[in-house]
Amino acid sequence: MQPIDYEFDDDMDEEEPLSNTSLDGTYVCDNCGEEIVIPLxxxxxxxxxxxxxxxxxxxxxxxxxxxxxxxxxxxxxxAEQDRY
Numbered sequence: 001m002q003p004i005d006y007e008f009d010d011d012m013d014e015e016e017p018l019s020n021t022s023l024d025g026t027y028v029c030d031n032c033g034e035e036i037v038i039p040l041x042x043x044x045x046x047x048x049x050x051x052x053x054x055x056x057x058x059x060x061x062x063x064x065x066x067x068x069x070x071x072x073x074x075x076x077x078x079a080e081q082d083r084y
Contacts (some may be wrong), residue, residue, distance in 0.1 A: 025075035031059035040065060040073065051080055 023040045034056045041048070048065040060080035067073050 023073070025065065025073060027061070027063060027075050027077040029054040029057060029059065030061055030077060030079040032057035036077075038063065038075070040075070042067065 023042065024037050025040045026035050026037050028035050032054060034054070036054060036056070038052070044065075046067045048063075050063055051060050052063050053060050061077040062080050063075070063077050065073065065075050
């Protein structure tokens with residue numbers, strides 16, 4: 001994934017964008033195994049966690065997005081609930 005051109009202020013949790021680049025991330029649905037492409041809301045902060053239904057199988061997943069100080073992005077998902 002390409003680095004994001006963002007500047008983080010260590011004294012505040014808010015970011016100031018240096019560019020208006022639209023980025024996508026991908027994760028693999030824990031239920032159906034499909035690779036899902038999602039838009040990244042980089043204005044939401046460095047560490048994000050939210051629930052989103054898979055557009056293929058409709059199972060809810062907890063989506064995690066982390067942006068490090070270099071602008072590298074990691075996206076992964078896990079099942080919202082245990083299936084057992």
